Amino acid sequence: MLTTNYVPGTPNWLDLGAPDIDAAVAFYSAVFGWSFQSAGPEAGGYGMFQLDGRTVGAVGPLTEEGASSAWTAYFQTSDADATAKAVEQAGGAVRVPPMDVFTAGRLAAFTDPTGADFAVWQPGDSKGLETVMEPNTLCWTELYTTDAAAARDFYRSVFSWSYQDMPMGGDLVYSVVSAPGGGQGDDTGHGGIMQLQKEHLAAGSTSEWHPYFGVTDCDATFAAATDHGATVLIPPTDAPGVGRLAMLKDPAGAPFALIKGDPTMV
Secondary structure, eight states: OOOSSOOTTSEEEEEEEESOHHHHHHHHHHHHOOEEEEOOGGGTTOEEEEETTEEEEEEEEOOSTTOOOEEEEEEEOSOHHHHHHHHHHTTOEEEEEEEEETTTEEEEEEEOTTSOEEEEEEESSOOSOSOOSSTTSEEEEEEEESOHHHHHHHHHHHHOOEEEEEEOSTTOEEEEEEOTTOSBTTBOEEEEEEEOOHHHHHTTOOOEEEEEEEOSOHHHHHHHHHHTTOEEEEEEEEETTTEEEEEEEOTTSOEEEEEEEOGGGO
C-alpha cells in the first residue's frame, strides 16, 4: 500500500498539467473538497492541492509543446541523475533532464519505452505528498500499456520493482507492483500494470499512468464529477475482492479513477 514513508521506487508526488488552472481547481474542489495554495509568483502558476491543510497533489500549466492535460505520477529517487541514466540505458527517453526546484528537491521527467510519461522526485525540503490512502487522496497508481512485458522489464531495471501477476480471466493479467522496502509484510503493492486490450489499441489508446483516488462513496463522487463536466470512461463497477471503482476524464481530458475499497487486494 502507499505510505508517506517513501522509499526509492514508490509514488511520492502527483501533479496535474492543466490548460486552465482556475478551471482545474474549481473542478477538483467540487469533487474532492480540495483547496489550492499557490507556490508563489516565481513558480509560474504552479501550486498545491490541499485537503485539511495537507498537500495531496499539485497543478500547473502545460509547459511542453503539444502536451495534453494529464496527471503525472512521480516516483521516489535518491539520485535523479542516476535514475535518468538508468532510464536511457533501459530504453526510455528523458523529457525533462534532472533539475533543481529551488530547495524543494530535484526532479526529472521521462517516457518509458511503451510511450507512458512519468517522473521522479528527489526530495529536498519537500519530502512529497503529505497524506495518502485517506478519502479523497491518492491510493494507487496504474499503468495501462501497449506492451506489458516491455513495461515490466523497463521498470524492473530502473526501480528494481517486483511483480505479482494476478490472472483476471482469459489472457488478461494484472501485475501488482512493489518496490524494495515499500509497505509492510505482504502489503507492499503500490500500483499495477495492465496490458491494453486489442479493442483499445484499435481505438487508438496509448500507454499512460493514471491515479486512483480513494473515496467513501464511489457513486456519489462519480455523480459529482460528471455533474461538473467529467467524461465517463468506466461507470461505477464492483470489482470482486477489491471494492467499487470508476474511471473518468476531467473536463480538460486528464484521466483519473475513483475507488472505494482496497486496491492492494486485486
